[in-house]
Amino acid sequence: MKALAIVLVLVSVGLGLVFEPVTTDAAQSSLWGNETPTLIKKTDLTDAPSSDCPTYKQDILITDIGTTRSMCVYGDERLKFGTYYEQGRYRAAIEFSYSTSMYTLDGICNFICRYSANTDTLVTQQQVSQNGIGLVVYRNASRRIKQKVISQSLIKYEFDTSRPDFEMKNDNGRYIWTPSFGLSENGTWVVAELYNTGIAVLNTENFTVRQITTDGPGYGYGMNPTEELAISNDGKSVVLAGSNAGLQVYDVIDTCGQKLVGELNIQLGSTRCPSRSLVGNFPNFALAMRPRLIGDGHQLDIVVISWGSLIQRVTFVTKGTTVIPQLQLLSLGDSFSSGEGETNDAFYQPGTNMGIDVCHVSTRAYPALISKRIGVGDNSAKNVSCSGARIGDIIGSKDTYWGQGNRLGGAGLKLTISERTAAQEVALDNYQPGRTLQSNFIERYNPEILTIGIGGNDAGLMGKLRTCAMPGTCEWAQGVGIEETAGEISRLSSTLESFFAQIKEKMSSSRVFVVGYPNIIDPEGVCDPTTAFLLDRTERVFIQRSIRYLNQVINAAANKVGFMYVDIEHSFDGTQLCSGSSSPSMNRVRIGNDTSLIDSLPMLKIIGAETFHPTPEGHSKIADAILSQYPNLAGSPTETTKVEPDSYWTTKKSDQPKMAYATDFAFTTGDASRMTIQVPDGTLQPQSTATLEVRSTPMTLATFVVNDSGGITGSISIPDSLEAGFHTLHLFAVNREGQSIDLYQFLTTGESVGAIQSGVSQRDVNGSLSNIRRVSPAVSNSVASGISDITGVLGAQSSGGLNNSLKKSAPPVISYLEDVPQSVRPVLFGGILVIMAGLLTLCTFLVWKRWVKPAP
Incomplete structure (x- = not known):
């Protein structure tokens, strides 16, 4: 016995020497392991969320099988990747850019799958033994998707799994069993469970891998774990949760861990990665699920289930992290929420009406009015809406977002990546919209109540209204234009459902209110002379019907995810444009120095930025409508509504209408007389033909042949015959499915404004900024965007370079009618x-x- 005791002591000492404890330097750089983290929030939940989906779930129709499946959705508009469980195995489905259909993807994802559109990386598992599965990584995943034409009416897709970019193996080349894994939000890091031997982290850029611990839940004892893992965007924080897995947080510092050697046991000289169990924070702890590390790992959001059926969403932050007070009310959205159209610039919030920062957030917009009426102070209610915003400006990839219209990138401040990160942190601290994704304010301030007003720019309606506000009937209000708009609004339904589902995952509260759009014009009313001249009855009907249809789609999407929809469509009745009201709710066509519409009357320069936006009186009516439906912003969602477009939209106008998408593909790079045309690889059908036209009077500018990777890179010259004013660029192309599509972008041509002079209002200047976007050298592997003409009519999210309009020969003019x-x-x-x-x-x-x- 004495000899056995001596042996055990020697073994214990040996193990201590082999896996050394945390050194002083390591402890000092530890986020979670060195100091006790702070539990800052607990929110009771009625039901436990799904444990098999780290993103969000959405019911999506799969075209080739004709049925709807509840999918865990990854990716974005570049490639939408979904997984679902069926008949004892996982299945995958995909949807390409500028498409309406989701198809099954064969040959991949029999086990767990995670996809990142940021890095175009697919991480999954493959069978490596009779009972074991191992980690495998595929870079450039979208290029591995191959089309299979089964018949004229049936298309399928298959994933090429040959020559994977990485397979999890030890130093001897033996596959390692990895039952579960997690992928960072930016797609750069993977954390993988090593069967019975701990955890490893993997960098997907250089495929370096290291084992950060040999400890972990064990198998074969009657309580096998189902691990859920998460890793931060910098790869330095890891969370282990799941059934029979406890709740442990690890700091992956530079000096800890070991290579994958042999049987993955403790190696001589290895340093233990700092870690901490958080189970002790919950006396009746049963399990933790859905771990999510925010950003670089200073904040952990997770759901904890305790014995006795208590379910809570909790938030921890590392010691020393500033605890941000919770907002009572946060408002997100576009120009109708920001307050674009304010008649007195003095009411614009600081930092929203100067230089490149022209989100135009007014203290007389309805979010501010609501907060005052329900007794919420200015410090507890914030509006970070931005004129011109689209869904992609609210939620998306943090790593590739350079501000709305790329205002922090090559066409604006030209910041470096580190400078951009710092600027976005300052914007979050100061509630400055337009520089960071609006949803980042949800994560930072955890609002009790959220209002959202979005969708008009995504359907292209705001830009279409601007092009219609010209002499003659615009292309959108007649024939094929109506049919394409109908399809565009209809397709927005799925986009909004996905968007709202992602917002729901970020909100710990259920008090989310989605605000529709007001009817801004009376088609049968008597208009003032200018409005009557610029918007004929056909165009006025188009505007009214578009808003009505868009509201139906927004309503149905909001109700489907359990959000409360606020109907404000009739809030302006009797005071909208062409109503004859002496106190209109909408700014009619305003005199400004933005664009001369009639060459013979050069003194008449109209279409100011505030045109077709609600007046302060209009915002007051919107606030009235919201609080009349939901007093004190409290209530319950209504039943899901069915979208039923009327005959205006369903009457067939052409034999083969194209699917229209408002997007950005034309950019300027310094020479205002030329444009660069760029469509990212993987977007279009390789070797197909794409034709570029400019309208209202159709003029073919160029024809392109799509490259083998499915993209376009080219340039064109601006024709001297192109009149000054508002136009629409159309790129008629074929998507990856073989469908005809119309990618369109709004364009302003006119005089070059030059430097902003003292005494000239920002609103007067911005209307002449170009709607062609620059290419940002700061953003790699993507088409960068330029500064938007954010203050354009209705805040249309068209593209524009800073002080870089397309120059046309026209004399300088002064608006004699401004005042x-x-x-x-x-x-x-x-x-x-x-x-x-x-x-x-x-x-x-x-x-x-x-x-x-x-x-x-």
């Missing part, structure tokens, strides 16, 4: 028309007297 009172303008316009008619009659008479001889 004419609204009540006097109809009389003034009438007088001008009478004088013009008199001058025309006089000229005709003089010509007749000079050239026409009397009859003999």
